[in-house]
Structures are given as structure tokens and as C-alpha cells.
Amino acid sequence: MAEAKTSPSQNAIVAMQRISKSFGANRVLSDISFEVMAGETHALLGENGAGKSTLMKILMGAYRTDEGRILFAGEDVTALSLRERIDRGIAMIFQELSVLPNRSVAENLFILREPLAFGMRVDTRTMVRDAQALIERYAFSLDASARVGDLAFAQRQMVEILKAISRGAKLLVMDEPTSSLTIHEEETLFRTIGQLKQGGIGIVYISHRMADVLRLSDRISIIKDGRLVGPLDPSKTSIEDIAAMMSRPRGDAPLPTATVPAKRHPATSIGASALEVRDLATSRKLSDISFSIDPGEIVGLAGLVGSGRSTLGKALFGILPDVSGHISVAGEPVRPGSVSRAIAAGVALVPEDRRLEGLVGGRSIEENLALPRLSDFSLAGPLGPMAKARIAALFRQYRDDLNILCRGPLQKAQELSGGNQQKIVFAKWLAMKPKLLILDEPTSGVDVNAKRDMRELVRRTAGDGVAVLLISSELEELLDLSDRILVMAQGRITRSMGSAHDETGLRALLQAEAARQTSVHAQGVAA
């Protein structure tokens, strides 16, 4: 846990000094100093919303810092634009790669600066030769004339990295680079990173996977609530130490706890579970999933990014086509693979991405509320008109009930704030009187007050006898709300436990499970 003391050294490729940033009254970053040396991998850890991406946007020049300055290779770049910083050699490798799939590796590497032959023709031969030379310099396994679309994801990532380096990048920011890779490909990426370090390139490595971070990085920094902890020396720290540093101390919960008394419906009195899942699997992501939820029970689903939590939620809701296994809701079997069957059985899903998956932004609040059960609002059978008065009553009920702030039923959904939008998505499913409510990151991107409202709503819903499956990356929220927590890693449920753990313990456990599953899987691949 010893801090590796570093004064601003002449060897630093980039030095961000005393950076602070506020959005309105909301202070996102305070007094952060962060350095990367040439040939160093500096890992950056932190919860969703802790401020990692804000810091990186300030580094790239997408945001201006309020205070402090940024030195790049000794030059003050604080006032420079994003374009100018890229020209100086700061590059970001995005999760969604920006390569052209239908063109060759060489064409991707030399786009906008193709070597020309006589008559303004693109000199393909020189281009392929130069590209191959570049590939060999970093000892990557790539063929310069291969079509990028035919390559595996890790190789596309290499193309992206090479493109940045060939344009003179000296610092690479990698944001969750392993999130789309298979275990095998991860090894390739780690080797790539080793080669880059030898070439004197500085790397900022952002990841949720502490095991990778400990193995790869030379130094580790943690952002928590807008402040920087560290840098730490990975050889003198452990997953447990880092987990403790990322967690809030106990008793320091920022949100007031339950005001609604939980009136639980014990499973024995009803007989059937609200949800019973046996041997659920998908062809790519999930395997061997079996669990059940009782009416009125809140079951939390914990796991790292990419562990398959959202996929499980979507599989239960019938939106994935290739699901096998048995699902029954309130004792009735539901064949997977159809949203309408799932809805008819009483399953509701509040999806993770409310703008893309939850709302039709250009339509009115009222219309969004009525969408999952339009047929119920038809007067006089399937050919009848819509019962507008009943839809209006539905709107008034949920506006008052969930305290939705809006101008009226006809306001467009996209004009509302994040928290109010989420309440609309919530309300549209509550109106259906579900038996199972699946919540995927229900409080992401909403403000503190809306967060409190949402938590209260989840408790109230469960109190009415609805089974809740809660997917959340905020461990504090999972521990606060759930009666029981299931841990997922590599597409399996690896552990079930009561909510007796504290946040630090749970965080360390998730990391350990992910590392364990990875090694099990890697042995399987090697065999």
C-alpha cells in the first residue's frame, strides 16, 4: 500500500497537475495530479461515475480544466484543442474501434496520407510495404494486405493502436480494452502492451478488472468521488487493498435508507416461486444458469462489466433469439425467445440504456406509458379506437405516484431529465402489474434525489409482492436493496449469498470470482 513517491519528473510524457472540474454546482474532479512516464503503464481505476472518463476527456482536450495545467513532453498543452493534442501525440483507443472493415490493414493505417505515385494514383505497393515494416517494428502478428473485417477483434485493436502510433502517438489511453476480447485475445493484447512499453510509449490503462491491472501496470491510481488515490506500487498492494480504497467507509452511506417497511410475502405461503430458472444458456455468453426468486424478494445480480448480467436480464425478457433452458413465472412455464410471451407471463424489463431501449424519445410521455399494453386500451375490441381517457388517467396516476416532473402528458419523453425519464420507463412496466421486474442499472445517470426515489420505488414494488431482479454496478446499492445477491462471472452464476457482506468484501469477492473463472476458462482453452 506504500505510495510510490514521484515529484514531477523530467521523464514524464504527460503530467496533469492539480486538475479540477465542475459542471454547474457539481464538482466532479478536485485537485488531481496524474503522470505517465515514457514506457510506463499507469492503470486508472474507479467506479462508474467516479470521474475517470471526465479526467481522460480533459487529457484529450474534449473538456477544459477549471484549474491546473497539463504538460505533454514538457510543453504546456492546457490551452490546445483536441486536434492539436492528437497532433502532439496523445491518442485514445476507443471501445468501439474506428477502423474501416472493408479496407485492408495498410489502407486503414495510411488513410488520409496514402503514398502517391505518378498521376496522383495511390501507390498501393509502397503502402503495403511501409505498413508491413511498421507491423514488424512492433512485432505484431498482422498481414498488411488482409481485409480488416476478416480479422479477429484483438487484431483490429492492433490496427487501431498501430494507426495511432504511426501518426506519432507517444501516449495511448486504453479504455476497457479487454471488454470485447476472448481470453485468448487478452493474452495477445497484453503482449502488445509489453511491446509498446519497450518502444517507449506511455499507456493509461482503464479497467474494472483488478487482476489484469495488478499484472500489467507499473503504477495504479484510483479515482474515488472525484479525488485521486495513489499512485500505488502494484507489487506492494493487493486486490483487497484496492477494493477497500474504492469503497465508501461503512456508515457513510450518502442516501437515507429505507423509509418503507418491507412487508415480505414468505415463499412458503404461496407455494410457487415468482421466477424459476433451470439450465438457462445462450450460444455465446451464458451457461448453466439456475436460480429462483420468491414473490416480494429482491435478488441482486453482481458481477464485473462483461460478466453476462445484462444478457441474463435480456434472456429472461425473451429479447434474445438463441436462449435454451427452462423458465417459469409463477409456476407457469414460459418458452424463451419472445418478448410478447414474456410480457404476457408477467415479466417486465427496465433496460440499461433508457434512451435507446427504454423510450421512444420523440413521442409523448402518455404514449410511452401505454406502449407495452396498447391492446388493453382499445375500446370495443381489436378494431376499436384508443381509450384516451383511460390513458390520461394512467398518466395522472403515475405522475402523482412516482412524482414525475413534467409539463403534461403530451410532453415529449426526450425533453425530460434522466431521472424522470427513468421513472417513465419504470411506470410503463408497473402499469402492467408484473410478477417479475428486471431492473438493469436503474439508477445510472440520475441525480442523487432521483436515486433515492428509485430505491424507495424498488422497495415499494417488492413490498407489493413483485419479484425483483436487480442488476447494478453500484455495490452499495445492491447491498442496500437486495435480500440475496447472486454473483456472476464469465456467464455463470458462481455464488449466492445473503446481503451480510460489506461493500469492500463484495468488491474483492467479485474480482476473485472473475479471476478464478478466467483461469478455469483459460485451462479449458489450453486443454
Next chain:
Amino acid sequence: MKSSSMPMRASAMNFFRDHITYVIFLAITLYFVLFAPHFASVSTASAVLRITAIVSVMAIGMTFVIICGEIDLSVGSVASFSGMIGALLLDQSVPAYVAALLVLGAGASIGAVSGVLVTKLRIPSFLVTLGMLSIFSGLALTITGTRPVSIVDDDFSNLFWNGSFLGMQAPIWWTIVLTAVGYYLLHQMPYGRRVYATGGNAVAARFSGVRTDGVKIFAFAISGMTASLAGLMLAARSTAGNPSLGAGLELDVIAAVIIGGTSLFGGYGSIVGSVVGAIFIGILGFGLLVLGLSTSIQEVIKGAIIIIAVSLNRR
């Protein structure tokens, strides 16, 4: 006082902006009324409505497809094909009403096939319906070896074009009936809400349990059916099934829908807007004709005004 007048003005501005095509429409009509001889008369109005009935009917079906975020380029050739089939059925002494129902069913089926190809095989609707356009204009020509088939059945002619009821001619009645049915379907029934949701955000619609594929297939079927109705009206007007009657109509139909405020990207639009768009195009053509401009210059002016109207109507 001042604080209440500001929102009033703002909402008036909003109204003006949202209905800019209607403003342009009124301005151009006013221009013709003032400068074109004898333009403001009942006979002019009914002539314009009769001329535009065919485009209006097709535009009503097309509105469903475009709000879904798709396009149907095949409507012109489906109209030609339907006219031919109708004329051939009448030639075989099939009663007019039976022939009409058969043709409408055929049109709906053609549309449904396009819809299935678009949704199940995931081929862009632009390509599917471009292919359908070619197939059905070719079929319309092939059936009789390019010869027109004349229609002598008076029931048929009266029903679709020459008849009148309560002092209004058949094509105007068809426009009114189709507008009412389309309005009910799109703005009153649950199906309409599903159409808007599908075009507005297909992912969220699927996550809400809407069967977006079915919604789109039905929209294409509606468009195919209105196209075949238009084909029957065209055949009745010229008292013959002619294989090239509907050629090129798809462009006027799409222009009418877009002028009427429907977004080409889906999610927004209205039936009445599309009908107004069709009438707008009709008035423009008729007014320029009355002003004595040649048809070739008419096309140029018409095209320019359509572009201006749509660009002002952008969302």
C-alpha cells in the same frame, strides 16, 4: 401582462414553424386566386380534387410505410398492374365488385410480400421495392403483350370514377373515405401508436413488446392496397387497363407525404398532412396550367417549390 404575452408569441411562432407547409400552401393558392383567371370557383376546386384523388389515396398508404421508417417505391407499378388485372377480370365478365375486391386483395398481398422481404430477410426497403417496381411494371406489360384492355362495365366506371353521390364525384368520395379510415387507423387505433413507436425507436419498441416486423409488414400491405385502389381508379378514369398508367406516380406520392410533414426517417407524420401535400402538388400543377405555362416549365417550378417546402419543414 408582458410575461403572459411572451409565451403566446412563442407558441404562435411554434405553430407557424410547425405548419410552415400549410402557410406556403395558402400563399400559393392565394397567388393563383388573384392572378390565374377564374381560379376561385367550385369547378376548379372539384377538378383539382379529382386530379389529386389518385395521389392522395396512395399517399395515405405510403404514410404508414414512411412513419415506420421505410419506403415503398413500387406503388406506381403496382397501380398499373392492378388496373390491368381489374380490366382483365371485367373482360372475363367477373362482376365489378368481385373484381375490385380481388384486385385490392392482390395489392395487399404484394405489399405484404415486400414487407416480409424487408423484415425477415433484412433487405433495405429501398432495394426490395425498387425490385418490386421493376417486376410489376414488367408484369403489367407482359400480361397482354403491352396492349391496353378496354373496360365497358358501367358499374365499375361509376364506382371508381364517373359516378357521383350527394353531388360529389366518386374520386372525391374515395379521398374522403380513405382519409377517414387512414386517420382512424393511424391516430385512433393502437396499431397507429405501434407504427409511431416502430419508426421513432425500433429498439425501444421491441423492448416494449411491440412486434415491429409485423407492424411493418402490415404497413406495406396497406400501401399495396391503396396503390391497387389507385390503379382501379386510373383504369376507371381512362375506361381501360393500360400497363403504363401508374408509371412515375411513386415520386408524386412520396413528395406529397414528405411535404405533408412526415419525416423520411420515420416516427413523425400525419394522414391529413399527406392529403394536404397531395392537394398542394395538384393545385400547383393546375394553377401553373391555368397561368398558361408549358408543361415542361411546370415541372421545373413544381420541383423547386417542393424542395423549398420540404427544406422549410425540416425537423
